[in-house]
Amino acid sequence: MTVSAQEGSPIDSQLSSALAQQQEDARYCLQNIVGSIQYLSRQGIALRGHETKDELKRQHPLALYVHCGAHCLNLIAQSACRASPLINDSLQWTVRGKAIRAVLSQYERVLSSLEEMASSGSNTGMRANVLRERFEKGKTIPHQRKPPKRFTSEASQHIPKSAEEHYRTEFYKMLDSVHIQSEERFNQPDLNVLQKLEETLLTGEVNDIVDQYPELNRDILKVQLAMFRSKYTVKSSVEVAEIMRGLTVEVRGLFDQVESLIRLLLVIPVASAEAERSFSALRRLKTWLRTTMTQVRLNNLAVCHVHQETLDNIDLKEIYQQFISVTERRRHVFGSFK
Incomplete structure (x- = not known):
């Protein structure tokens, strides 16, 4: 930062004015960078930069992969x-x-x-x-x-x-x-696991699959399922979920193991057809000239490209403030957005 000497003006005032001008220029550059990223994401142009099913299963052995x-x-x-x-x-x-x-x-x-x-x-x-x-x-x-x-x-x-x-x-x-x-x-192994979990929920017969999940207690679940089936007759896990939603918090607390079992079943999507509609965008996102792009960056870019309406409604000033507030040096360089 350079300050030119001005007669009749205190040096501290000149420094403050130069710092304010520098921060304004830095904020302008930051706005251009964020705007460029937003524009490139809308156009499907990838920036340079692989989590796979096997890696996910290695980190989380209980994660279930079910093909659409x-x-x-x-x-x-x-x-x-x-x-x-x-x-x-x-x-x-x-x-x-x-x-x-x-x-x-x-x-x-x-x-x-x-x-x-x-x-x-x-x-x-x-x-x-x-x-x-x-x-x-x-x-x-x-x-x-x-x-x-x-x-x-x-x-x-x-x-x-x-x-x-x-x-x-x-x-x-x-x-x-x-x-x-x-x-x-x-005939998918993880789909068979889901099928056995659903059979446990509907029949009340607890199998060995339940022992793999730490959030489920085999003995307590068996007792709660017997109580639940004695009062309600259900044919699908969706009906069980609707009944649990209609119960009060106090009554639902009596079936906490049943609720945990329902949550395990509902977190797995039946189909990924809605997500696969975005596959047509991959040809625009990852071309032969952008083969060095990793899976993580491709996923982030695809989300921005597919959900363009949500991207347009993002508060950019909030993003600027989050970027600036990370370190003291950034707060000194960029100042604050108003």
Whole structure:
């Protein structure tokens, strides 16, 4: 900080004026920095800077990781479509409903046009004739390529005898894929833990899973569940939670172990579909040029980018004051915001 000598003005007044000017300049720079971060977060531009499931389980062994149910169903549907090319092609045609309805409404004219094209005798006419025959025949068996001999050896290729047999085979391939994927996707160890906890809550039979949680006492929980089930009949953990909310504080204190068990069940989300809607923003946030960004910074940036309305309503002066109040040097450099 430099102070130019001014005649007729005390030196302490000049120092105070220079310090105030310096603090004002520092506050202006701080405002620009915070504003730039806010703008970059809205635009999805990452700043330079990995907590994973395994790391979380290492630090908190009782933390349960349950894969999103909606995402599991989505993966099952994708696998079923890949199992049968026929189903995959059919789903692609479902988005062309207007085109299909237009063909059906003009079906006779389409046939007459194909017949007229087939009479020309050209290559186009031959293709039109084949297409017209398929239109008139209705259900047909798609052309199947012969598999390589390294897969079939000397065995003959299976050829369905009718269209019904062909479509029945494709249908059962899809059902088989759905069955296998459902067992694999929903057979999760942590999901089984939640299932056993819920069975304890609904049946009153305390199992060994309860002993893993220090906030639960096996004997007291068994007694409280017997008292609770003798007065209320419930079929789901949601009903138990609604009953507990309706109880007074004094009565709820009699079922403190039941309340703790309900809290353990309710902290695990059934699905993360709402959070996964923000996945489309990842392509804008983490590009090939920003691969050095860590998971923690990516999470913080994604929260700011997805919740832009909340970001706009943040009181920036409060952030400035929190930043300044950390150390004495910052209070001396920036002063205070009014």
